[in-house]
Amino acid sequence: MTSLVCIDGELMEPAAARVPVFDRGFLYGDSVYEVVRTYLGVPFHLDRHLERLERSAAALELALPPRATLVAWLKSALRAAGNPESYARLIVTRGSGPITLDPTTADRPRTVLLVKALEPYPAWMYAQGIKVSVPAIRRNPRAALDPSVKSGNYLNNVLALGQARRAGFDDALLLDIRGRVTEGSSSNVFAVRGGSLLTPPLETGLLHGVTRALVLELAGQVGLQAHERELEVADLARADELWLTSTLREVLPVVRLDEATIGAGAPGPRYRAMAERLHAHALDWARAAAADFWREP
Numbered sequence: 001m002t003s004l005v006c007i008d009g010e011l012m013e014p015a016a017a018r019v020p021v022f023d024r025g026f027l028y029g030d031s032v033y034e035v036v037r038t039y040l041g042v043p044f045h046l047d048r049h050l051e052r053l054e055r056s057a058a059a060l061e062l063a064l065p066p067r068a069t070l071v072a073w074l075k076s077a078l079r080a081a082g083n084p085e086s087y088a089r090l091i092v093t094r095g096s097g098p099i100t101l102d103p104t105t106a107d108r109p110r111t112v113l114l115v116k117a118l119e120p121y122p123a124w125m126y127a128q129g130i131k132v133s134v135p136a137i138r139r140n141p142r143a144a145l146d147p148s149v150k151s152g153n154y155l156n157n158v159l160a161l162g163q164a165r166r167a168g169f170d171d172a173l174l175l176d177i178r179g180r181v182t183e184g185s186s187s188n189v190f191a192v193r194g195g196s197l198l199t200p201p202l203e204t205g206l207l208h209g210v211t212r213a214l215v216l217e218l219a220g221q222v223g224l225q226a227h228e229r230e231l232e233v234a235d236l237a238r239a240d241e242l243w244l245t246s247t248l249r250e251v252l253p254v255v256r257l258d259e260a261t262i263g264a265g266a267p268g269p270r271y272r273a274m275a276e277r278l279h280a281h282a283l284d285w286a287r288a289a290a291a292d293f294w295r296e297p
Contacts, residue, residue: 002081003116006073011080017112024106025093029153032056033091035247036074037118039286042293043074043088044247048210053090056149062094063109068297070111075294077115085118087248091152121249125170126275129255129267132184132244133169134233135160139182142205147182150207161185171244173236173257176205181231187246188212191231191239192270197224198239200231211245214278222273233257241268250282251275 005017025031034053036043043049050067057064064070070090078086091112097105137160140147157174164172164185172185183189183206190212191198197219202208219226236242237260244252251274253267 002083003114004077004081006077006111006113006115008111009069009073009076011077014114019093019110019112020096022096022099023093023110024095024097024103025091025110025152027099028101029151029155030060030062030103030106031091031093031152032060032062032150033089033152034150036088036090037247038078038086038088039282040290041078041085042286042290043078044282044286045210045214046071046074046293048213049090049247052150052208052210053092056151057092059146059149060094060151061103062092064092065109065111072297073111073113074115077113081115081117083115083117087114087116087118089114093152121252125252126267129253129262129265130170130244131168131256132171132173132242132254133164133167133258134173134175135163135167137163137172137174139174139176139205141177147205148202148208157185171254173233175233179232180204181233181236182206183209184244184246187244187249187252189236190215190243190245191236192224192241192243192268193235193239195223195225197226197270198231198235199226199228201228204230209245209247211247211250211278214281215245215251215274218274218277218281222270222277224270224274237262239263241270243271243274250278 034049036049093110095106095108095110160172174182176182188209216226240263242254242262253271255265
């Protein structure tokens, strides 16, 4: 199992990787990023992740290398790492410059790619389900820093997760300043009520999750009718099932929300159906995409 770092196209061991302390990503979180994972060695729905990276960069007026360059660097790093399955984190900072908030003083964007062996979430989380808390920390309002921008500035999520973990929970669920449900600390949230699959709309202020979109697309295949609508904590507490979704988690069942037991207090049948369908989709997609991804330009 190998971990590698690629900085502006140069591959190196993690111990040799260096980013200047004057880099604005380090100083201010002035950066954007994406996390992808592989199935059968192929980065899953890479195009969707790169499209979101481009949207995030455009919102911050941050220049990215050409998409073809990013893909070439990723291929090189995956080949060199040689892991059966990999985690890859692609970060683009605004670059370095004097210590000032002024973004026009940065020299040039810097691209950092981290590749390591994929480490799945613990099996017990899927078998038993997890406990989630709603901490006092709120999600950024869209008028401040739009949560649809996947930037390096994650402090409120960090604080929310820390508060939840210290209280004995596995994850945190963030509300907006009006008390509406938005998302998990690094995930989207879904509730099952009867034959309906409910999730907050993007307008509430949340990340446009790649896995979220896939779950909405696949809902009909597992007998659920998907709806995007505003949700309160009480709506989730009354749900038959509650899930968190993300690139690394896939679909993760929640069995407790603060003091409320969700459904029967165990992962439900709708969760199992969606988890199986999503994983099967990922493998089918990877088999179909492998030849194109690894083809030389």
